Amino acid sequence: MGARVETGLDRIVGEGLVSLRGANVGLVINHTSVTQDLRFSVELFKKALKRSLKVVFTPEHGLLGDVADGVKISSYFDRDFEVYVFSLYGDACEPPRDIIGDLDVIVYDIQDIGVRWYTYISTLYKVMEAAGRVGVPVIVLDRPNPLTGTIIEGPLLDLKFRSFIGIADIPVRYGLTVGELSHFLNNRFQLGAEVRVARMKGWERRMWFDETGLLWVPTSPNIPTLNTALIYAGTCIFEATNVSEGRGTTKPFEYIGAPWLNWKKVLEHIGSRNIHGALLRAVAFRPFSSKYRGSRCLGFQIHVYDRAVFKPLRVALMLLEAIKACHEDVFEWIKRGNQYIIDKLLGTDTIRKRLEAGEKVDDFYDELEGPLKNYWVKAKNYLFYE
Secondary structure, eight states: OOOSOBOHHHHHHHTTTGGGTTSOEEEEEOTTOBOTTOOBHHHHHHHHHGGGEEEEEEOTTTTTTOSOTTOOOOOEEETTTTEEEEESSSSOSSOOHHHHTTOSEEEEEOOOOSBTTSTHHHHHHHHHHHHHHHTOOEEEEOOOOTTOSSOOBSOOOOGGGOBTTBOSSOOSBOOOOHHHHHHHHHHHTTOOOOEEEEOOBSOOTTOOGGGSSOOOOOSSTTOOSHHHHHHHHHHGGGGGBSSBOSTTSSSTTTEEEETTOOHHHHHHHHOOSEETTEEEEEEEEOOSSSTTTTSOEEEEEEEESOTTTOOHHHHHHHHHHHHHHHOTTTOOBOEETTEEHHHHHHTOSHHHHHHHTTOOHHHHHHHHTTTHHHHHHHHGGGOOOO
């Protein structure tokens, strides 16, 4: 195909998987584990390794990426690929000792989107943690950070709010490839894993995914495009409220709204349709699933016109502030037990509390990002690419 970038998978497949022959291998993959010409890794590994491919581990959304968010998945034997598929998003979130103890190596290859609350990096963490306890090496096949390796954004997670949607004290947009992140996590949390990274060829930190020459494979059911992935780095926070984040529409995370939302009042509160590299367009939509299924929602579509300037989290928080202020009587935070989901997503309860106190995002957002400089100083120790 002549793609500008070769992923870690492309490189080891190009070598004929010779480094893995004779080894008992476990794969941690999903539907995004494809070569630049879209050959599925499980088929390539099965053909080359035959019975030495012992197990496939899969994250949220399953092997083929068709399972909805948050739905637990059972393990099973896949007759199409003739391999046992063990779910890491079901009864267990890490590989059990009795399975990985029989492996010589675990290979991780999943395309992430560079956003902290995307659960694939939590699966990576749990795999390395389990491998470190048993002494099984982990090979991470590196892939691009779709949102570049230069832009970071958002508060660092306070570890007291740690969860599967926030496994580490990194920003919301953390600016690392999955290979770089694997070394960062292994060192930061002393996981004790032997981690090797099959590096990419041709990737540069400044690159957005659509500059790599690689074909975009939707990373999960509601991230159909790169543009969605970028906006999701902010609007995912609406999952923690009774405002629709556009799930069940043709524009998930790009549409934000509710049946009770007054878009004119919200725009008056914000003061402009044009905010930080994006334009807000008033829309009506009817989700066919998820929140407000079948109901007419009023709200906005976020149109990004300058992605280098666009700050998805800042824009989402400004929208959240305005919607809450204009609809105090109906707006709600969603809780599980006694925990606010917004605190787990943002990795802090400070933002929720300041919004509840009536503060404006523009008055405190820069303060939230104060620790980013120190984070990046530490992260630079793990960079593989210029």
